Amino acid sequence: MIEIKNLVKKFDSFTAVNNLNLTVDSGEIFGFLGPNGAGKTTTVKMIAGIMFPTLGEIIVDGINVSKNPYEAKKKIAYIPDEPFVYPNLTAREFLRLIADIYEIDRKQADKSIEEYLSKFELLDRADKLLGSFSHGMKQKVMVAGVLMRNPKVILFDEPTVGLDPKSVKNFKEMIVSQTKKGVSVFMCTHILEMAEKICGRVGIIYEGKMVSCGPVEEILRVKNKNSLEDAFLEFTK
Amino acid sequence: MKVFILFRRKILSLYNSFSSASGWKAVKNIIFLLVGLSLISGLYISFVRVLKYLHSVELIGEILIWKLTAMVFLMSFSMIMISSVVIAINTLYYSFDLKFLASSPLKPQDIFADKCADTVFYSSWTLMAAMIPYVFALMKTMNLGFGFFAVFTAASLPFAALASFFGIALSLFTMYFFPSSKTRDVFWIIGSLSVAFVYAAFRMAKPEYLLRPDTLEIVAKYINFLQAPTAAYLPSWWLTKTLTSYAAGKTVFILWLFLLYGFFSAFYYAVIKSASAFYLKGLSGAQNGSSFSGSPYRSWEEKAAEKFKFKKIFFCLLSKERKTFFREIKHWSQIILIIALVFVYVFSVKNLPLDSPDMKSFICFLNIGAAGFVVSAVALRFLFTSISLEGNSFWILKSSPIKTEDIFYAKLLFYCVPTIFLSFLLTGLSNYFLGADRFIFSISLFAITVITFTLCVLGISFGAIYPDFKVENIHQVESSYGGFLFMAFSMGYIALSVAVLAGPVQMHFMSRFNPAYIFEKKWLWISLTFFFFFSFILSQIFWKIGLNKAEKYEI
Numbered sequence: 001m002i003e004i005k006n007l008v009k010k011f012d013s014f015t016a017v018n019n020l021n022l023t024v025d026s027g028e029i030f031g032f033l034g035p036n037g038a039g040k041t042t043t044v045k046m047i048a049g050i051m052f053p054t055l056g057e058i059i060v061d062g063i064n065v066s067k068n069p070y071e072a073k074k075k076i077a078y079i080p081d082e083p084f085v086y087p088n089l090t091a092r093e094f095l096r097l098i099a100d101i102y103e104i105d106r107k108q109a110d111k112s113i114e115e116y117l118s119k120f121e122l123l124d125r126a127d128k129l130l131g132s133f134s135h136g137m138k139q140k141v142m143v144a145g146v147l148m149r150n151p152k153v154i155l156f157d158e159p160t161v162g163l164d165p166k167s168v169k170n171f172k173e174m175i176v177s178q179t180k181k182g183v184s185v186f187m188c189t190h191i192l193e194m195a196e197k198i199c200g201r202v203g204i205i206y207e208g209k210m211v212s213c214g215p216v217e218e219i220l221r222v223k224n225k226n227s228l229e230d231a232f233l234e235f236t237k
Numbered sequence: 238m239k240v241f242i243l244f245r246r247k248i249l250s251l252y253n254s255f256s257s258a259s260g261w262k263a264v265k266n267i268i269f270l271l272v273g274l275s276l277i278s279g280l281y282i283s284f285v286r287v288l289k290y291l292h293s294v295e296l297i298g299e300i301l302i303w304k305l306t307a308m309v310f311l312m313s314f315s316m317i318m319i320s321s322v323v324i325a326i327n328t329l330y331y332s333f334d335l336k337f338l339a340s341s342p343l344k345p346q347d348i349f350a351d352k353c354a355d356t357v358f359y360s361s362w363t364l365m366a367a368m369i370p371y372v373f374a375l376m377k378t379m380n381l382g383f384g385f386f387a388v389f390t391a392a393s394l395p396f397a398a399l400a401s402f403f404g405i406a407l408s409l410f411t412m413y414f415f416p417s418s419k420t421r422d423v424f425w426i427i428g429s430l431s432v433a434f435v436y437a438a439f440r441m442a443k444p445e446y447l448l449r450p451d452t453l454e455i456v457a458k459y460i461n462f463l464q465a466p467t468a469a470y471l472p473s474w475w476l477t478k479t480l481t482s483y484a485a486g487k488t489v490f491i492l493w494l495f496l497l498y499g500f501f502s503a504f505y506y507a508v509i510k511s512a513s514a515f516y517l518k519g520l521s522g523a524q525n526g527s528s529f530s531g532s533p534y535r536s537w538e539e540k541a542a543e544k545f546k547f548k549k550i551f552f553c554l555l556s557k558e559r560k561t562f563f564r565e566i567k568h569w570s571q572i573i574l575i576i577a578l579v580f581v582y583v584f585s586v587k588n589l590p591l592d593s594p595d596m597k598s599f600i601c602f603l604n605i606g607a608a609g610f611v612v613s614a615v616a617l618r619f620l621f622t623s624i625s626l627e628g629n630s631f632w633i634l635k636s637s638p639i640k641t642e643d644i645f646y647a648k649l650l651f652y653c654v655p656t657i658f659l660s661f662l663l664t665g666l667s668n669y670f671l672g673a674d675r676f677i678f679s680i681s682l683f684a685i686t687v688i689t690f691t692l693c694v695l696g697i698s699f700g701a702i703y704p705d706f707k708v709e710n711i712h713q714v715e716s717s718y719g720g721f722l723f724m725a726f727s728m729g730y731i732a733l734s735v736a737v738l739a740g741p742v743q744m745h746f747m748s749r750f751n752p753a754y755i756f757e758k759k760w761l762w763i764s765l766t767f768f769f770f771f772s773f774i775l776s777q778i779f780w781k782i783g784l785n786k787a788e789k790y791e792i
Binding site: 045049051070076084087089096106128129 | 530532629630639792
């Protein structure tokens with residue numbers, strides 16, 4: 001579960017996130033939408049504990065991220081929009097590093113690594129350097145790294161950029177299966193169609209403020225539109 | 238001509254980077270400019286002293302000066318050529334804008350020519366800048382007017398371009414026949430080995446003997462050596478002849494100038510023509526990924542992590558640090574250069590013209606400062622940069638449940654052990670060759686161990702205080718404001734350390750010269766304790782500041 005209370009982030013005089021309040025329940029997929037520069041990535045980074053709020057607080061599974069980042073990070077899995085990884089580690093070495101950092105039992109980790117690499121069709125590249133991987137392949141390795149560690153909260157920033165159609169389908173299925181285990185998924189995306197299909201609720205952020213939040217049907221009803229795209233354009237005019 | 242359109246973007250970028258500098262950035266630029274100017278002034282003063290000394294030698298003073306000038310040009314030519322081998326492969330095949338340029342309606346030779354200009358600039362500007370104070374010193378010593386500098390400027394352009402074009406041509410043909418990303422790695426190693434070789438070979442040639450005619454047995458042989466051309470077939474000699482002819486008032490200097498420009502034009506034409514046929518194949522091959530395969534088995538650090546569970550994260554990070562370091566080819570080239578540096582350092586110490594054992598022991602003590610300087614340069618290169626080199630991947634550690642202290646400790650252990658080994662080599666071998674007495678031997682080894690450890694801690698701490706995760710290459714981190722502060726602080730710390738230890742060393746020498754003098758051991762212990770504690774406290778303070786800063790990074 002994620003609880004965001006009165007969250008503010010300022011960069012000098014510029015307010016990137018302005019008094020954001022939000023709760024994402026266990027087992028829920030929340031879609032976070034907004035135009036470029038609206039404050040989506042800043043919000044996700046603050047939840048992940050790699051950026052610090054100017055005001056307000058974020059509580060993940062009962063732990064305050066600012067006050068106890070070490071414990072909070074054990075429960076969070078974050079994938080940024082750009083899949084920056086260690087180019088001089090192989091895919092297997094990278095996933096083992098992640099497994100060790102998150103204290104996953106080694107036998108279990110080795111089994112999961114094989115399983116996910118196979119699922120993402122990367123088993124034959126397991127011992128190749130990540131620097132030689134394409135954008136989509138790196139993204140798959142990062143998704144594998146998230147799924148193998150059983151987090152309580154998953155944060156995605158544009159998760160399907162660079163993934164092939166088959167992997168996008170696999171990804172969606174896996175996300176849904178994670179929510180069945182009670183995982184909260186917070187997903188920033190520009191792909192409104194995906195948000196419409198898999199998100200229980202969506203929030204639209206514009207110039208740092210949440211301008212709309214709720215189930216897709218409710219958002220469409222407010223603006224009297226038939227598609228999320230039209231409603232989104234109306235809210236961010 | 239599209240080459241000129243491409244060239245315009247460089248000028249615009251340069252103009253924008255200067256015009257956009259304001260506030261603190263502008264102040265930093267001015268500081269760097271002043272430091273650069275003071276370095277150039279220092280070089281000028283040193284060159285004037287050397288040249289005036291040579292000029293004062295009767296009968297052969299002028300010959301000596303031109304011989305030295307020819308050697309300087311030959312060395313510069315070799316260094317530019319070697320640098321261009323390494324730089325050309327990067328600029329021609331791995332520049333960030335190549336995908337944009339190659340997908341634009343531009344002829345391959347236009348893109349190639351644009352990248353050649355980058356190569357010539359990057360491989361030659363530092364050496365050419367260092368040559369300016371030498372030329373001014375030459376003008377001052379030999380009373381030459383500004384026309385001399387104009388001729389030098391005109392001749393140095395084809396000189397630098399020719400040296401760089403050797404590397405460019407080599408890269409072009411090698412990438413054509415071996416179009417693979419591995420070729421770049423091979424070039425890095427070959428380039429580094431060549432620099433190391435030239436550096437060591439130049440030192441072993443004992444150039445100081447040029448200043449001591451008495452060391453050559455037969456004077457006639459010496460004069461012949463001085464008057465012989467220095468590599469007559471290379472442009473460095475043509476540049477020398479241009480300048481000597483002009484200085485002697487002979488118009489033949491124009492012919493030498495023509496030779497430089499003529500040869501460069503022909504070479505340029507041949508390389509650009511070849512590029513139209515060869516460049517694109519190499520460019521395509523350069524985009525092949527690495528074929529490196531890692532082992533599926535766990536490393537020794539990962540096995541240790543399983544045994545020592547209380548330090549699991551530390552060992553995992555150590556494993557990551559080791560693998561990412563040794564798989565980066567640029568680090569190997571630095572290691573090769575450090576090995577050459579140690580060799581030249583020890584060789585120079587061994588050949589110091591010292592006669593008395595006391596003087597040798599005294600030099601061993603001062604050697605702590607020199608070795609400390611080398612260690613601080615190594616710490617700047619490897620420890621200071623280690624945080625910034627996490628680069629865009631730093632989010633992985635930052636978003637993980639890892640204590641920042643563990644990241645610091647893994648880096649410290651990984652880099653500190655070999656750096657202490659290096660400092661032991663520099664001081665231990667110097668002490669051995671100079672025959673230092675037991676007291677000096679012990680105190681210098683103790684001091685260099687403490688100094689090295691402190692510099693390693695300071696390197697990581699300063700690197701954490703002044704990080705830059707967005708740099709394109711390691712040299713930008715080294716030459717940053719933080720790097721400059723680290724070096725300045727390190728120099729101050731080393732000077733203070735040597736000053737603190739100078740007291741007991743002075744007492745030691747006094748008791749050797751005068752048996753009646755009483756060596757008071759309490760002062761030795763006070764100095765050592767003070768030195769140890771201020772090093773420890775300094776490390777602690779900066780370690781804490783660095784940790785505090787790193788925990789507050791927003792990426």
